[in-house]
Amino acid sequence: MKKPDVVRNAEKLVRDDEEGKIFPSQQQTPPGLTGEMDPVPDHGEQTWRGRGRLEGLKAFITGADSGIGRAVAIAYAREGADVAIGYLPEEQVDAEETARVVEEAGRTAVLVPADLRTNEECVRSIGEAVEGLGGLDILVNNAGYHWERSGEGLEGLDLEEMDRTFRTNLNAILWLSRAALPHLGEGASIINTSSVQAYDPSTSLLDYAATKAAVNNLTVNLAADLGPKGIRVNAVAPGPIWTPLQPATRFPEKVESFGANTPLGRAGQPSEMAGAYVFLASPEEASYVSGTVIGVTGGRPVF
Ligand code: NAD
Numbered sequence: 001m002k003k004p005d006v007v008r009n010a011e012k013l014v015r016d017d018e019e020g021k022i023f024p025s026q027q028q029t030p031p032g033l034t035g036e037m038d039p040v041p042d043h044g045e046q047t048w049r050g051r052g053r054l055e056g057l058k059a060f061i062t063g064a065d066s067g068i069g070r071a072v073a074i075a076y077a078r079e080g081a082d083v084a085i086g087y088l089p090e091e092q093v094d095a096e097e098t099a100r101v102v103e104e105a106g107r108t109a110v111l112v113p114a115d116l117r118t119n120e121e122c123v124r125s126i127g128e129a130v131e132g133l134g135g136l137d138i139l140v141n142n143a144g145y146h147w148e149r150s151g152e153g154l155e156g157l158d159l160e161e162m163d164r165t166f167r168t169n170l171n172a173i174l175w176l177s178r179a180a181l182p183h184l185g186e187g188a189s190i191i192n193t194s195s196v197q198a199y200d201p202s203t204s205l206l207d208y209a210a211t212k213a214a215v216n217n218l219t220v221n222l223a224a225d226l227g228p229k230g231i232r233v234n235a236v237a238p239g240p241i242w243t244p245l246q247p248a249t250r251f252p253e254k255v256e257s258f259g260a261n262t263p264l265g266r267a268g269q270p271s272e273m274a275g276a277y278v279f280l281a282s283p284e285e286a287s288y289v290s291g292t293v294i295g296v297t298g299g300r301p302v303f
């Protein structure tokens with residue numbers, strides 16, 4: 001069978017030398033920038049072909065400047081949706097690049113810079129997204145954070161980093177969803193980004209893994225809460241995906257072997273994540289899909 005271009009691109013971006021090193025050693029400071037990564041990830045710029053699956057819909061995607069969020073923004077725009085892009089102010093350059101590709105697809109891009117670690121900023125972000133888009137049909141709670149460099153297990157737990165992780169990954173989902181609710185009508189949906197860490201946690205990510213398990217729980221519970229309003233709530237659980245989060249928060253030697261521990265033997269690219277998010281947002285294709293988590297993990301189990 002001929003390999004799809006998206007797979008060929010993903011395979012080109014990893015190497016597997018004799019020592020099992022998949023990526024060059026590298027380190028950034030959080031939140032990290034796309035242009036400083038070696039290699040620069042693939043977000044589907046050359047490969048995603050829209051088929052009108054989200055025609056006329058309005059989506060707010062947090063963390064859409066880079067990585068998985070950028071790939072989702074590009075796919076959503078090519079499927080016909082206008083997109084509001086959430087990001088941290090220091091990621092302006094990445095956010096503008098995502099907006100450029102969204103606009104190239106003929107859709108509206110709205111820039112929403114904010115640090116989502118407080119309810120006030122979450123409320124303000126939803127307000128700006130709704131105003132810029134003229135409504136809201138899809139909320140993708142994708143912003144996320146982890147910190148691995150303080151060490152393993154409880155002894156390596158840094159309390160400031162733990163607080164940042166909990167607020168970003170968990171509190172913000174509740175704050176954003178709560179603020180978005182008055183704007184979401186029947187057929188709307190919320191999609192949360194979980195992780196394979198929710199199922200198979202690493203001791204070096206004690207706090208992060210716990211937030212992602214909580215995201216799964218919250219997804220099921222919000223689906224029960226909002227189902228009677230005709231609003232679907234789902235999550236996507238990525239495996240190891242090549243994004244700025246990795247060189248920004250992990251030890252350089254872990255970056256080198258990132259993704260080697262999957263059955264497919266490599267890290268995934270953000271471009272390979274977008275399909276799950278498009279499916280879950282599609283009012284037609286996913287009309288009866290709610291309260292579930294789709295794993296996109298290169299073969300690592302999500303049950
Ligand atoms: P990324 O660095 O490209 O994206 C994460 C984004 O989160 C950043 O771009 C930033 O805009 C946003 N963010 C972080 N802290 C924020 C804050 N305080 N306020 C506002 N925005 C903030 O990395 P990514 O890997 O694409 O991450 C997207 C999601 O995927 C995260 O939830 C992450 O936990 C999850 N995830 C990633 C992987 C992976 O291997 N890359 C695996 C499992 C889950």
Ligand code: MG
Binds near residue numbers: 031065066094
């Ligand atoms: Mg970023």
